[in-house]
Amino acid sequence: MTGPYNAIRLINAFNGIRRIVPISNTVSGNKPDRKPTHFVPYATAQLSVKMRPKLMWLALACVLAVKYVDAAGCQKQSNKDIHGGQAIRDVSGRRESDCCQLCRETSGCKAYAWNSYQGGTCWLKSASGPIVDAAGTSIGILDGSGGNPGGSGVGQLGICYSPFHHPNYGSAATIRSVLTEDIKKIKSLGFNSIRTYYAEYFGQSIADILNEQGGVTAALGIYMYPDHADWIDAQINTAAAAAKRYPGLIKAIYVGNENIPPVGGFSVDSLIGYINKMKQKLSQQGVSVPVGTVQRYTEWVSGREDVKRLVNACDVIGANLYPFFNAGTNPADPVPVFDSQLQSVKNKFPGKRIEITETGWPSGGSTCNGSSQPRSVDQIRSYFQKMRDWSRSHSEKVYYFQDFNKVTNPGNDCENYFGIMDAYGNKKFDI
Template sequence: MKAGLLFAAGIATAAAHPRRHQHPAKRQATEVDVVTVVDTVTALEPSVIVYVDGNGQAVSKSFYGAPATTPTDAPSSVAPSSYAEPTTESSSEAPPPAYSSSDSTPAPAPSFAPSSAPAPTSSSALSGDFSGYTLSYSPYNSDQSCKSQDQVNTDFNVISGYGMIRIYGTDCGQTATVLTAAKAKGMKLFAGVYDVNNVDAEVQLIINAANGDWSDFDTVAIGNEGVNDGRYSVGQVVSAIGTARSMLQAAGYSGKVVTVDTFVAMIANPQLCQASDYAAANCHAFFDGGVTAEDAGQFVLNQAQRVSEACGGKDTMITETGWPSDGETNGQAVPSPENQVAAVHSIRTAFSSNIVLFSAFNDKWKQNTASTFGAEQYWGIYGDAP
């Protein structure tokens, strides 16, 4: 998960700290390797963004002009997106431009029917009806080992009640284990391909897990934030979507196929949503730095509207959004249990559907870093896994 690359308008020098997904490497029988990527993005002046790697070496530069206009209508209903392993080569296409919250104008009242979420008056924002929402879930223990079917089932005893569960890859046999647990709770599956460069093999694992029955699959996502990170070019992702769609359709799947990226990358590269069955964008108000927890829902709605407009009015889903319960303060964004409750409540007030809450449990298998404000492990709205 990560936010768009954000800095306040009118400030000549600023540093943005996009969140970096971490994902356990492909697992062998007795050995687990972890690849952690920490990049830094530095805005040198209001119209120039220089992207640097973890060693401070510039890898690319992009320019941006006037901000996009906020559409007058909220995106229409959609259904619901995955991980990609980092590479050492930068994309052949320029990364998306930076975006500032000051670029957006106040959005009109959402066309989504607001949910009946209760006021956040306790340590939990989890009462009420969650059947219209999707929840992201990762089946890893804190030592990065794979969770067993029994462990996944135990987790789902806590998180049942959602309409759908989003996963990010095929390692750990997770398509099958999560599908089994979700199906038992009456929830659909939002499956994912981890490595766009290995799309054939990963899609085949999804096909194997389905075993001819696609009734509990809603969406298959090909890649997650790969263009925003510079791991893949737009062309690579679009090609992978085509490959995946052909394989899935040949196996009897008639559901949705998308790629997921940040709202910034989606706006800058509408080819991503044009190749997808709907626009799937991640958006985290926490990383803007100028948004409080109480205003998280309106911020995310504004960006959903911008994505929909950039994609020609295409159906749009926010495929990650949430708030950390711990970590370091980022401007007006303060991580705390109380603010996590407030943010989830705000998001639920702005959206009654078309949203993926991030994440089910604290991801203790990840590594906290300064670039993620020490909050990488603390996005679980249900706290630690049972």
């Protein structure tokens, strides 16, 4: 029941008339197809001139006292805060409209508070009271205050994003619509963070699309083009401009992905040079965003001296961890291998901020770089759910690989089957 409905009902009650007459929603004599949302208080005109202002003020007070329930299912109140329970986590760079969904996806969360700190911060709470006055702060309480049962959704997982799957990808004329369609699809699954491999596509900044859609932050990638230093510089400039234009939207910038020897063609010293250039551009813009690079688990734990120098140049490092490619992985319980890989990286570089920038499991394909692990929809569902649950109980950020199958005709290469959706955006399993 809405606030205006209650206000009008109060006015009519004072006038002795208990009915509210809706404006008709009928078309050609048919019955209304939805609940009327506008009401005509016929009796209001009968109030005395002396009484009408007083009653109108009373009605307005009733409207303002209503606890509105938003689309995500939270009762919202303005200029209030919650001084009870424990602070489960805080997520900065968010709009208030993001907070309810974050709470719903977080185990134990019953309510949130939001204020403008650090570009907008959702403070997730384990209790829904007591509620106190607090100017500039808004709260939301999960409908029923039941929190998240921990059995569905995406948890704290981010998702790796690339538009190359899309049938309409391939030109500047279509890129904005492709990116917009994809981000809307990703949001509809419940994801609120993505990792990209490029900062722009055909000159279109992905950050522009994320800002327009709202509710999704990004770890931006800088793609390393062999023999095209000017293209790399364009990516760096776009990323720096996005960090300046949209405070809180860009959570990290990763220069390069699996591109140092023996699998990549860029020397470590060359990569360090581009990392420093990215930092310099951010400094010139007057903004601070962590900068690093993404490499395979194998390179991070190699003990190579050049890799140590690379780590020292980074604010954050991204590790791609794949139990799928480990011959000793038990497919029914792959998490111990994942944990072991992550711990090995942490042991090599104690105190360094580490994010898991890729992990996943394919649903098909017969050629898999020597891996003999099973590949099926049931297997990818199981691994996704295990990573989702892992993300809820650990502080390290995880970006699941990936959103869509790489191509519309994946063939036999299992690399094309890692998507939780096919190339057309159809879910392989319920999220």
